[in-house]
Amino acid sequence: MFIYTVKEGDSLFSIGRKYEVSYQSIMTLNGITNTNIVPGQSIAIPQSVYNVQPGDSFYTISQMTYVPVESLMATNNFWNPYQLTVGMRLKIPELPSYPINSMGYVTIRTPEKDKELIQLLSPLISYIPLFEYHFYRDGSLSDLNDETAIQTAKNNHSAPIATITNLTESGFSGELVHEVLNSPELRNRLIENIFSLLSTKQYMGVNIDFEGVHADDRDLFSGFLRLLSERLKPHGYITSVAIPPKTSDEIPWLLGYDYGGIGSAVDLVFIMAYDWHHAGGVPGPVAPIEQVRNTIEYAINRMNSKKVILGFPRYGYDWTLLEGNEYSGKAISSLEATRRAMNYQVPIFYSQQHQAPWFQYQDNKGRTHVVWFEDSRSFAAKMLLVREYRLRGMGAWQIGLEFPQAPSLMLKFFNIKKVI
Template identity: 45%
Template sequence: MFIYTVRSGESLYSIAHKYRVSLEAVQSVNQLPAGTLVPGQDLIIPTNHYIVQPGDSLYLIARMSYLSIQTIMTANGLNSYALTVGQRIYLPPRSKAIADNLSFIVPTEPSEVEALIRTYQSVSTYIAVFDYHISAEGELSQLDDTFVIRTLRSHRIVPLATVTNLTAAGFSAELASTVLNDAARRSRLVERIYRLMTNKHYGGVMIDFERVKGEDRETFTEFLRLLARRLKEGGYVTAVAVPPKTREDIPWMLGYDYRGIGAAVDLVFIMAYDWHEISTPPGPVAPIGAVRQTLGFAIERMDRRKILLGLPRYGYDWAAPFTNPANNRAVSVQTAIQLAFRHRVPISYSVRDEQAYFSYRNGQGRLHQVWFENIRGRAAKLDLAVRLRIRGGGSWQLGLEFPQSSYLVNAFVQARKLI
């Protein structure tokens, strides 16, 4: 496998022809409708051979295939860096790490749920069903999740129940604080979660309390300790989603004690995205530098074998003057590419951030800027996760179209199966 970036004037046929691969294979793995290529668009070329083109070098081929130069040279018996146009270079399969993979799913129509689970079964260890809301009394809301739990288990995926502090107005720091700081309510919530595990045959819980206050830092960690201890009695997994901290003194992340949380739970899903989002100016959603810094910060404070790198299956479309969140929106990876195609604009790539971006004007002439996670961006993060030897990764959320994501995960790791 290697990743190719489309150039101006190229077609799917010309790309497949020059690399001597089946057009249908390229079209299938990238889920490309006919004639929808955009200059700057990334494609996975599903082959273990590379045909040298004018201007190629071993360095370039290594970057495209995410293999080292030495690996390529050894596999091909090369004694020098010299290449000839048309030369066939063997790309050996990567040595795959065994990794846990956890993603989120929102229950919809049974046919849609089943199709999503079938698509991602080979790369999924856990899938967290979103979501159960907590109440101020420590009770849980209802969720019609019987079908999704049964379907997950039939595909050997451990179902997790996602428990959140979501309200109609969004994630509520006040709601979390009310429950966390009252021993009776906190204990009630622990028991309600335990009962949910046993009654609905979940394999564990994903706690997604967002915007936890700095003053609730200790009580949040203590809640996780109590919950993990209770769930362990039944053999259930305790996972928690946390924001991407790069240092300890970020004001809106003071409620998350990485060291204490890491010691308390089984899995820590780091939400390594939204460095830029609808309420900020345009920019990379998951820049590689910040992701690397977050993982370094986490590894210093918890067992790396508990860390899951959470990645986005989306980006954002900001409308000028970029100051009103109501004018901005989230877009899936596939939607972003379709926008570039529809407006006939090339896609650019920030090598520094490992993120794709482009600008366009809509029918009224209004300027838009789009940043999103593309194939190269995802591959760079998977490569980083493997090199840092963390537990695995995952994404928010299945259903946001990123056609090549399963292929990429399979190229870098082998998903652990627990059932």
């Protein structure tokens, strides 16, 4: 597989003819149902051979295939890069094997929908955090209709883990975390209730997703994770945590997260490396590559890289320009973002600095929209970071958001290791 960027005048038929693959198979791999592609759109091509085109070089082909120039040349018995000519067929070599554990969040909906989704994607997922249980001020837990999802995950050799959050009716509550963790009685009750949940429902571990932890509760949060892990580990349960991305110790709203203390306490750390721009802010890249890289470097200087699961967003945001230069954003899946560009027939641009696609359009009311999202190119760039920094693996929020090319990309870059 390689990634092609649509040029002015291209059609799916002409692209397929160029690379000797049917346009129907291109549509299937990319999840598109219409042929009205737009310039700048990334198209994954299901082909293991590359047909050299006018203007190609080993460097440009390397950029499309994510294979080093040296590997391309060696595989195809080239010693002189200038011998490349139009019409040559180059075999695309596989990347050196890199085994990972993968994590994919599933938001519980209905038993039928949960079963269908998990059966579809579980071959590529090591751990499935089911979202979500939340805790109350007395240390008790909410309920969740997750029995079908748990059993389906196990039947398909993916480890189900329970996601525990501090969500309330008004959103994530740092005050709730503060209240419970500052009471040894409530903290211990919460730990026992989590243990009881795992054993009763036959989960294989837990994922703690406490967001907005106060700076004053930094050590209490790390200590809670350590106590929880000590309670669960003797019984074979894993303890994982989802934490926001940090690039320094100087970010005031992230002072509650001690990467070193957290990393030493748990088995897996899912870094939510996204939402640098979000629905409530101004338009911009959701997961700019330079910030993701800085986050990884910050993290692995404070914890074992083999505990780090790099989180990928399977979504973007569509911001509407309102009066007074204000914006209102809504989250959309990566596939839906591509569909909107196609529907409005606007070109997609790609920021080399941020390694992220974006576009603008005007709706039927004349309002301007700005969309930043993730595509095959931006995902591939982050997958290279997982390999470069030798991380434990990658994960996604959330697998219910449509990103049709993700499975093929995962198989290209990684060897997925199952844990059950």
